[in-house]
Amino acid sequence: TVVEDIAHITAQGKSFYLLHFASAYCNFHKPDVFPIYSDQYMEFYKRYITENKLPLDPEKINTYDVFSKALNDLVHRLGQTGKMN
Numbered sequence: 001t002v003v004e005d006i007a008h009i010t011a012q013g014k015s016f017y018l019l020h021f022a023s024a025y026c027n028f029h030k031p032d033v034f035p036i037y038s039d040q041y042m043e044f045y046k047r048y049i050t051e052n053k054l055p056l057d058p059e060k061i062n063t064y065d066v067f068s069k070a071l072n073d074l075v076h077r078l079g080q081t082g083k084m085n
Contacts, residue, residue, distance in 0.1 A: 002026060003034060003064045019064060032082075035071050037064055045070045052077075 006022035008015070019037045026034035039062065046058040049070050060066045075081055 003037075007064070019062070023064060035068055037067055048074060 003019070003022045003026050006025060007017055007019045009018055010016070020039075023034055023037040027036045042061050045061045045067065048054075049056050049058040049061070049066075052073070054070060054073060056066050056069055058066075061070065
């Protein structure tokens with residue numbers, strides 16, 4: 001939950017959700033644990049979750065937990081575990 005905790009920021013009375021920044025910050029410190037969130041391929045991940053019948057809600061792909069679980073599943077299926085972030 002550390003990425004989500006860092007992502008929720010309030011400044012000058014306004015709330016911000018900086019998921020990319022928070023994941024990049026955590027990745028800098030532990031790249032083997034925290035993939036960097038990017039919304040560039042969200043439609044791909046939604047389809048990936050659905051087609052592979054992952055126990056994840058594809059409509060919540062914009063949350064770090066669902067994103068990282070889908071990405072980790074993809075990396076594992078490709079046989080790239082431990083070889084890439």
